[in-house]
Amino acid sequence: MAMASSSPSVLLKSPISPSLALHFHGGEFPKSQPWIRARPRTKFYCRNVVSAQSEVRREDIVIVGGGIAGLATALSLHRLGVRTLVLEQAESLRTSGTSLTLFKNGWRVLDAIGVGNVLRTQFLEIQGMVVKSEEGKQLRSFTFKDEDESQEVRAVERRTLLETLASQLPAGTIQFSSKLEGIQRTDQDEVKLELVDGSQLMAKIVIGCDGIRSPIARWMGFSEPNYVGHCAFRGLAYYPNGQPHEPKVNYIYGKGLRAGYVPVSATKVYWFVCYNSSSPGPKITDPAVLKQQAKELVKNWPSELLNIMDTTPEDTLIRTPLVDRWLWPAVSPPASSGRVVLVGDAWHPMTPNLGQGACCALEDAVVLARKLATALKSEAPSVEEALRSYGTERWPRVFPLTVRANVVGSALQWDNPVVCSVRNNVVIPKLVRLGPLLEHTNFECNAL
Numbered sequence: 001m002a003m004a005s006s007s008p009s010v011l012l013k014s015p016i017s018p019s020l021a022l023h024f025h026g027g028e029f030p031k032s033q034p035w036i037r038a039r040p041r042t043k044f045y046c047r048n049v050v051s052a053q054s055e056v057r058r059e060d061i062v063i064v065g066g067g068i069a070g071l072a073t074a075l076s077l078h079r080l081g082v083r084t085l086v087l088e089q090a091e092s093l094r095t096s097g098t099s100l101t102l103f104k105n106g107w108r109v110l111d112a113i114g115v116g117n118v119l120r121t122q123f124l125e126i127q128g129m130v131v132k133s134e135e136g137k138q139l140r141s142f143t144f145k146d147e148d149e150s151q152e153v154r155a156v157e158r159r160t161l162l163e164t165l166a167s168q169l170p171a172g173t174i175q176f177s178s179k180l181e182g183i184q185r186t187d188q189d190e191v192k193l194e195l196v197d198g199s200q201l202m203a204k205i206v207i208g209c210d211g212i213r214s215p216i217a218r219w220m221g222f223s224e225p226n227y228v229g230h231c232a233f234r235g236l237a238y239y240p241n242g243q244p245h246e247p248k249v250n251y252i253y254g255k256g257l258r259a260g261y262v263p264v265s266a267t268k269v270y271w272f273v274c275y276n277s278s279s280p281g282p283k284i285t286d287p288a289v290l291k292q293q294a295k296e297l298v299k300n301w302p303s304e305l306l307n308i309m310d311t312t313p314e315d316t317l318i319r320t321p322l323v324d325r326w327l328w329p330a331v332s333p334p335a336s337s338g339r340v341v342l343v344g345d346a347w348h349p350m351t352p353n354l355g356q357g358a359c360c361a362l363e364d365a366v367v368l369a370r371k372l373a374t375a376l377k378s379e380a381p382s383v384e385e386a387l388r389s390y391g392t393e394r395w396p397r398v399f400p401l402t403v404r405a406n407v408v409g410s411a412l413q414w415d416n417p418v419v420c421s422v423r424n425n426v427v428i429p430k431l432v433r434l435g436p437l438l439e440h441t442n443f444e445c446n447a448l
Contacts, residue, residue, distance in 0.1 A: 055200075059085045061372075062193060062203040064180055064216060067094060068158075069344025069361040070209030071165035074173055075113050076369030079448035082376060083170070084207075087195070089179035093166060095159035098236040098316055099270040101126075101249075101262065104152045105443035106359035109366050112445045115164050122160060124247045124263050126153040129434070133424050134254035136302040141248075142434040151438060153249070155264040157236070180210070183219055183340075191340060205383060206340045207368070212323060214346035221333040222342075225323035225349045228406060230413055231277045232352075233294035233319050235312040237261075237269040245269055245304075252301060253424065256415030259298055261308050271308050273297055276413055280321035287314030294319075322351045324406055327399045335391030339383055343368060350402040353409040356440065360398055366445055367394060401440055 061077070063070045066088030074084045088094070102110070110116035128143040144151040166174060182194035186202070193201045208216030212225050237243070243263055251260045261271035273294050284290055294317075295309055326332075327348060335342050344361030368390045375386035414420055 056192075056202055057200070058202045060203070061085070061205045061207065062087060062191075062201060063207045063209055064193075065209035065211060065214075065346070066090070066162075066166075066174055066176075067209060067211060067344075068161060068165070068358055069346070069365060070207075071162060071169070071174075072109070072113065072362050072365035073207055073209060073343055073368060075115075075165055075168050076365045076448055077373060078169060078173075079113055080369055080373035082369070082373050084173065085201075086169075086174045087178040087180065087193075088174055088176050091177050093159075093162050095162055097158040097318065098234045099155045099157045099264050099268075100161075100358045101153065101155050101355040103355060103359055103438070103441040104148075104150060105356075105441045105445075106362050107152045107154070108443055108445040109359075109362035112366055112447050113168075114447075115168060118164055119156060119161065120154070123154045123156050123265055126155065126249055126262060127247050129249040129251065131251045131253065131428055132302065134252060134257075134298075134301050139253075139424055139428045140432065144434075144438075147435040148438055148441075151441065155262045155270050157264060157268070180215055183216065185338065189339070191338075204339060205372070208340065208342045208346045209344055210346050212345045212349040214342065216340065217342055217346050220337050220340065220342070222347075223325065223332075225325045227280055228322050228324060228351055228409065229276060229278070230274050230322045230351075230409060231280060231319060232272050232274040232322060233290060233297075233317070234270070234272045235291075235294070235309065235318075236264070236316040237271060237308045237311040238313055238316075239267050239269070239311060242266055243269050252298075252305060253412060253420070253428075254298075254301070255417060255420050256413055257297060258412050259301065259305055261305060269308050269311075271305065271312070274322070274409075274413065276415060277321075284319055287317045290317045290319050322409070324350045324402050326402055326406075327395060329395075329399075334388065335394065336384070336387035339387065341368065341387045341390065348398040348402055350398075351405045351409045353405045353412070354401060354440065356401050356405065359441070359443075360401060363397070363443055363445070364390075364394060366448065369448065404440070 061082065061084040063074055063084050063086045066086050070086055074086050077084050107116055110119060128141060130141045131139045133139055144153055179196045180193060181196045184192050186192050190202045190204055191206045193203060193206065208214055210216055243266065245263045247263050249260065249262045252258060256276040259273045261269055263269050275297055291309065291312065291314065295306060298305060325348060335347050343364045345357065348360065350357050371386040371390050375381055375383045414423065
């Protein structure tokens with residue numbers, strides 16, 4: 001869209017870079033739900049014309065991004081009596097994607113915000129883990145309860161998680177078709193947000209939950225996430241008459257290539273194929289091509305994996321490059337800047353090798369909500385101090401997990417035949433202990 005040079009607006013300006021915007025394509029969701037704030041579709045004009053016609057609306061707390069982090073933060077604050085407005089750039093909930101694995105720390109947060117039991121009834125509890133070689137030989141098996149009696153592992157459909165969180169929010173909380181175009185501080189200690197349709201909001205507090213390519217993170221001075229050298233195909237197989245697999249996580253390790261699958265529910269099974277690649281490569285959206293490429297990588301692997309891939313509806317197939325951002329002490333910006341703060345992937349994107357991306361976003365949500373609600377209700381500490389305290393508390397948690405997930409992924413993607421042989425014949429069968437690998441899922445979280 002052509003921009004008039006006379007426009008006074010700032011486009012996500014920071015000392016580092018100009019405007020950045022993300023595009024999401026979500027599935028349909030009923031528009032009649034009470035938590036949806038409907039907005040008419042808006043034609044796009046030159047911004048100086050639209051801005052002149054726009055009224056500036058004032059909000060206390062604006063959450064940018066209606067994904068897991070954004071909705072969990074909104075619901076956590078709602079449970080503590082704090083109202084928010086969630087801006088989501090898509091026309092409906094972004095329910096595309098497959099599933100994600102939640103360990104006990106994630107379930108403790110979901111229990112704390114009052115939706116854990118709603119979700120448990122819909123998804124299988126995973127009993128353990130099996131590791132195999134690409135030839136199909138079993139290398140090791142674990143039972144989660146044997147390692148940690150309190151452990152709880154379930155694969156959850158992203159769609160269902162988002163819909164469940166959203167259904168608990170008050171009417172008018174989520175405003176769709178609201179893509180951020182500009183952000184700037186004002187002299188009145190507020191933050192001005194401009195949307196691509198020209199509408200403007202003045203917020204006392206802004207919470208950035210806008211994902212791994214967060215425009216707000218860039219505005220705050222964060223670097224772009226780093227591509228780690230691996231890409232992953234993912235899918236969600238569907239068995240209308242019931243899926244035949246035991247409730248276990250199944251991993252298959254090859255040379256520079258690994259795959260896995262885990263039952264999600266009585267009828268669905270999630271799977272992935274992760275492979276080494278020197279670059280992310282071109283974006284591919286044709287599901288037939290995605291399925292063909294994924295199957296080609298593992299064409300000689302155990303037949304149960306190929307059968308699962310064959311049973312996958314094409315609209316669930318995706319391919320994504322894996323990225324992360326390491327929050328180096330004294331180098332990376334803090335999680336907050338004034339009254340702007342980041343949550344989840346917007347702050348600490350991590351690779352999925354430990355299954356902690358969504359879990360950590362949920363943890364962020366409840367920690368931030370408690371600190372912010374206390375500051376708003378008692379005025380001591382100040383809001384700025386509460387946001388800084390959130391970052392100080394969460395950094396020692398998320399930085400080591402980000403590094404560990406990266407290291408684990410790199411080790412599992414080895415392509416040297418000798419190293420892979422040692423891994424499969426010595427390290428996994430004789431040296432690996434699951435208990436220490438699950439210690440990071442310990443997280444105390446009382447009900448809000």
